[in-house]
Amino acid sequence: MITMNREHGRKLLISGVILIILGLQGIATFRSIERLGWPFVSYPMYSWPHHWGETINRYALFGTLENGTVVPITADDLNMNFWEYLWGPAEAVRKNKVTDLRRYLAHDQHLNSRLMVEVRLENRPVSFTAHGADELPPKTVNVIRLDKTASP
Amino acid sequence: MKTLWRRWESYWFQPAPLFTLAVCRLLIVGLQLFKLLHHNWHAEFADHATLPDVLFHPLPVLRLLTLPLGWAGPRSLVAGLWNYRPALATLDICYWGTVLAGVLAFIGVWTNRSLGLFALGNMLMVAYLYSFGDFHHPEAIMMIALTVLALGPTGGALSVDNLRRRLSQVVRRHRFESRPVLEARSEFARWPLLVIQWVCALIYLSCAMSKLHHGGFAWMNGQTLQYYLMEDGLRWNKPLGIWFSGHHTLVAGLSWLTMLFEGTFFLAVIFPWLAWLYVPVGLAFHYGIYVAMDAAFFQLMMIYCVFVPWATAARQAVARLQSWGWAKPVEIFYDGQCPLCMRSMTVLQTFDWFQQLVFSDLETAWPRLAARHPEVSLDACRQDMHVLLSDGTLQKGFFAYREMLKALPPLWPLLILFYAPFASAVGPRLYGWIAARRVRNEPCTLQACATHHHDAQASAPSR
Numbered sequence: 262m263i264t265m266n267r268e269h270g271r272k273l274l275i276s277g278v279i280l281i282i283l284g285l286q287g288i289a290t291f292r293s294i295e296r297l298g299w300p301f302v303s304y305p306m307y308s309w310p311h312h313w314g315e316t317i318n319r320y321a322l323f324g325t326l327e328n329g330t331v332v333p334i335t336a337d338d339l340n341m342n343f344w345e346y347l348w349g350p351a352e353a354v355r356k357n358k359v360t361d362l363r364r365y366l367a368h369d370q371h372l373n374s375r376l377m378v379e380v381r382l383e384n385r386p387v388s389f390t391a392h393g394a395d396e397l398p399p400k401t402v403n404v405i406r407l408d409k410t411a412s413p
Numbered sequence: 414m415k416t417l418w419r420r421w422e423s424y425w426f427q428p429a430p431l432f433t434l435a436v437c438r439l440l441i442v443g444l445q446l447f448k449l450l451h452h453n454w455h456a457e458f459a460d461h462a463t464l465p466d467v468l469f470h471p472l473p474v475l476r477l478l479t480l481p482l483g484w485a486g487p488r489s490l491v492a493g494l495w496n497y498r499p500a501l502a503t504l505d506i507c508y509w510g511t512v513l514a515g516v517l518a519f520i521g522v523w524t525n526r527s528l529g530l531f532a533l534g535n536m537l538m539v540a541y542l543y544s545f546g547d548f549h550h551p552e553a554i555m556m557i558a559l560t561v562l563a564l565g566p567t568g569g570a571l572s573v574d575n576l577r578r579r580l581s582q583v584v585r586r587h588r589f590e591s592r593p594v595l596e597a598r599s600e601f602a603r604w605p606l607l608v609i610q611w612v613c614a615l616i617y618l619s620c621a622m623s624k625l626h627h628g629g630f631a632w633m634n635g636q637t638l639q640y641y642l643m644e645d646g647l648r649w650n651k652p653l654g655i656w657f658s659g660h661h662t663l664v665a666g667l668s669w670l671t672m673l674f675e676g677t678f679f680l681a682v683i684f685p686w687l688a689w690l691y692v693p694v695g696l697a698f699h700y701g702i703y704v705a706m707d708a709a710f711f712q713l714m715m716i717y718c719v720f721v722p723w724a725t726a727a728r729q730a731v732a733r734l735q736s737w738g739w740a741k742p743v744e745i746f747y748d749g750q751c752p753l754c755m756r757s758m759t760v761l762q763t764f765d766w767f768q769q770l771v772f773s774d775l776e777t778a779w780p781r782l783a784a785r786h787p788e789v790s791l792d793a794c795r796q797d798m799h800v801l802l803s804d805g806t807l808q809k810g811f812f813a814y815r816e817m818l819k820a821l822p823p824l825w826p827l828l829i830l831f832y833a834p835f836a837s838a839v840g841p842r843l844y845g846w847i848a849a850r851r852v853r854n855e856p857c858t859l860q861a862c863a864t865h866h867h868d869a870q871a872s873a874p875s876r
Contacts (some may be wrong), residue, residue, distance in 0.1 A: 268600075272426055273602070278564060279608055282557065286612050289812045290619040299472050299540065300553035306708075313639035318645065328748060340460035341673030343648070344547040349468060364465045372463065387647065389640050393659040394647065 316386045316397065320351050324366075324377035334380070338373055339365065354382040354403050362405060379406050430724035431569035432595050432766070437518065437718050441558055442528065443554035444715040445535060446515040449508070454538065458504040461545060469498055476538035478533065499541060507534055521572020525563055527568040532559035542741035554616060557714035558609050558719075565605035570594055576763045580756055589747070589755035591772045594765060595724050605683070606719045613716065614679035621676035630712065635665025642705055649707035657705055674698060688720035688860060699821045731767045741803035742769050743820050745813075746782055748795055751772035753851040760849055761817060797848060810848070811840035 285301040288294060293303045322334040336346035353361040366377050382402040387394040448795060470477075479497045499507070511534025517527035539552045568574040571594070583589055624632040631637065639658045646654025657664055674694060681691035699710045734740035745761075748754045748806050758772055759793045775794050776783075781790070784800075786807055789799065797810040800817060808816050830836065 263455050271601070272422065275564070275604060276421065279604060280816070282561065282608055283611055283615070286615045290615045290622065296472055296548065298472075298555040299474055299543065299548075302534065302550060302553050303623065304550055304616055305623040305627070306550065307638075307641045308620075308623040308627040308632070310631040310634070310637045312634075312636050315640065317640070317644050319647070340463055340548055345464075345468070345545055348546045361758075363465065366505070368463065368465055387643075389643055391639075391661055393655070394643055 287360055311389070313389060313391050315365055315389050317389055317394070319385045319387070320347065320350060320355075320402070321383050321385065322354065323381045323383060324369075324375075325381075326381035327376055332375070334369065334377075340372065349381075351382060354380055354405055357403060357405065359405060359407075363407070366407070379404060379409060381405075423740065423765045425536040425604040425607060426600045427603055428598040428600045428607075430722075431566060431599050431602050432571065432727070433523075433596045434562075434565060434567050434602045434606060435569065435571035436721075436723040438521075438528070438562055439526070440533065440715055440718045441555070441562065442515060442519045443542060445555055445559065446512070446519060448712075449512055449515060449535075451811050454508050455505060456572065457542060457726070458508075458538075461542060462501045462504075464545055466498070470546065471496065471498070471544045472540045472605060475544055478537045478540065481542045499537075504538065504541065506536045507537055510534055511538065521568045521574050524568025524572050524574050527561035528559065528567060532563050535559060545576070551712050554609075554612060554716055557612055558712075558716050561605045561608050566599050566601050567605070569599055569602065571763075571766070576760065579683070579759045579763070583755045583759050584752070587752070588749065589758045589772070589774075591758075591762065593768050594763065595727055595768055609681075609716060609719045612684045613719075614682045615712070617675040617678035618711075619791065621672060624672065624675075631818065633665065633668040635668055638664045638668045638671070645706035645708070645719060651705055651707055654705035654707075671698070681867055685722075692717050692720050711719055727767055734767075740767065740769060741820070742771055743803070744773055744801040744819055745769040745817065746778060746794055746801070747797070749776050751784045751851055751853050753847075754798065758807060761821065764821045764823045766821075770817065795853075797844070811837075811844040814844070815840075 285298060289298050289301040289303045293305065297301055303328055323331050324334045325331050334350070339346060339350065341349060350362060351367040352358075353365060363378060366380070370376055381404045383399055384402050385399045386397045388397055476496075482497055482503065483497065485793055487498050507758060509762055511531060514527045514530035514534060517532045535552075539556065543549070579592070629639060639661060641656035642654045642664065645651065645657075646658060657667075674691070678695070681687045695809055696714055699714050702708045702710065735742070743774055745758065747758050758845070760773070761770060773782075773789075779791055779794070782794070782801070783791070785801075789807065793799075793809075798813050799809045800813040801807055802816060811831075815828070818828050818831060831840065
């Protein structure tokens with residue numbers, strides 16, 4: 262009898278666990294709770310519709326050193342992966358967030374021993390067509406000149 | 414209410430083979446362990462350790478997991494507890510602790526506890542890496558699956574825990590009881606697999622609903638998938654993705670198939686026989702996405718193993734192999750009075766995943782063996798263990814063990830030792846040395862003897 266009750270109690274407890282897990286994943290399925298609920302997340306990637314004639318942006322950062330040399334600033338230079346790079350320094354230049362950019366550049370200076378006086382975000386877009394990609398001329402999205410005296 | 418509970422109970426708690434759950438443990442833990450050992454996590458932690466604090470936005474789950482560590486933080490109590498950023502050394506300790514827990518979970522030592530720690534360690538490390546603005550999905554299902562497996566009887570088979578349990582039973586009861594690994598069932602062995610299946614179904618439903626929500630039927634116009642193939646193909650330098658992006662009609666067909674697959678995947682949970690369709694399609698789908706778009710969902714692909722009825726599949730495979738004459742059962746005549754022999758039988762049966770061994774207690778099966786092989790004496794059988802092969806020949810001692818190993822695929826690596834140079838000369842001597850020193854219980858004659866009262870029932874050979 263005791264065993265039966267213990268088994269029953271265990272089943273009730275597990276039933277609660279089942280409901281919690283499926284409930285959380287169910288909420289994530291119908292409502293986006295992303296960071297809040299991880300690892301219970303929704304899966305909205307590749308969901309937005311697209312059409313021919315749209316542009317695919319490809320961003321890259323370039324820095325100008327004190328001696329005027331222009332050097333690329335890559336994700337590897339900053340110990341970042343592609344997405345951290347895109348949403349970090351590239352986004353900072355695009356949205357003119359100078360304070361954030363200075364932090365990334367201080368990080369770059371620490372890692373690569375170089376000092377930038379100017380940072381340029383360049384877009385090398387392609388046009389999306391029915392038969393493939395057409396290269397479009399590169400565009401400068403934003404340039405931020407940095408005051409050497411200001412610290413991050 | 415009672416009817417509802419009975420239905421709930423019969424769905425989630427229907428007795429199911431522990432073997433199936435154990436195979437899933439081996440595959441899922443094995444893959445995650447491989448990912449831990451294969452990837453340079455220290456380098457990744459070191460890279461992230463250099464990133465400025467402004468980039469660190471801890472996921473809530475990381476805040477919770479590191480809450481106890483926050484006490485040691487240099488900041489004010491509340492801020493320190495809630496925004497604790499683990500140091501590189503802490504992460505390295507966590508990594509090695511997680512690897513150790515993973516190895517223990519894989520071989521099944523303190524299975525639930527080690528699997529729980531493995532799940533928590535992985536969650537902490539992945540959540541840390543995802544706390545810098547970069548956020549991906551493939552690991553999420555793995556974290557959920559590990560947690561769920563840690564709560565089920567995953568060490569009930571194919572584990573050191575189970576072997577220890579059975580060995581202690583042999584010692585306590587002074588007898589070997591044949592319990593084929595494929596036959597062991599538990600009413601708690603089904604729910605973990607079902608929960609993971611339903612989480613998979615909800616994930617795919619989330620994908621399908623999100624596409625319909627954002628794009629409606631325009632998502633299936635072919636252009637959308639062409640765009641994503643091109644974008645990822647160019648970004649990650651994937652020629653196949655770029656090639657696909659130039660073939661609209663083909664991609665439009667794939668868009669419809671994708672939506673159909675994601676939107677109806679839950680049917681594979683409701684009707685298990687549909688898994689034979691959805692699982693191969695899903696594997697091809699994810700492999701295609703990986704090759705064309707560099708989106709690796711290997712964990713999800715491995716987690717498909719929860720849809721496979723491994724115990725049934727093993728039984729059917731054995732029946733098929735036996736009908737083709739490729740699998741040949743071996744009958745072992747063990748000394749039921751010898752504790753070492755009984756323990757050996759228990760170990761051998763633990764690895765007999767394909768039910769190739771038939772265990773017969775020599776004392777009760779002797780008349781049958783003597784009738785078939787009159788040239789063998791009972792004393793000789795007591796001295797050396799004998800096995801009867803499917804072609805009727807008899808092998809003993811070291812050579813008997815060699816034949817048994819051939820029937821146990823998980824132990825095939827040991828055959829290297831058994832076929833090593835001079836093994837045929839050294840092996841029998843070693844076997845003889847051990848056999849001569851083993852203890853043998855004297856059979857008792859009392860009617861009430863707990864050790865032997867079962868012998869009458871055990872006269873038939875058992876698998």
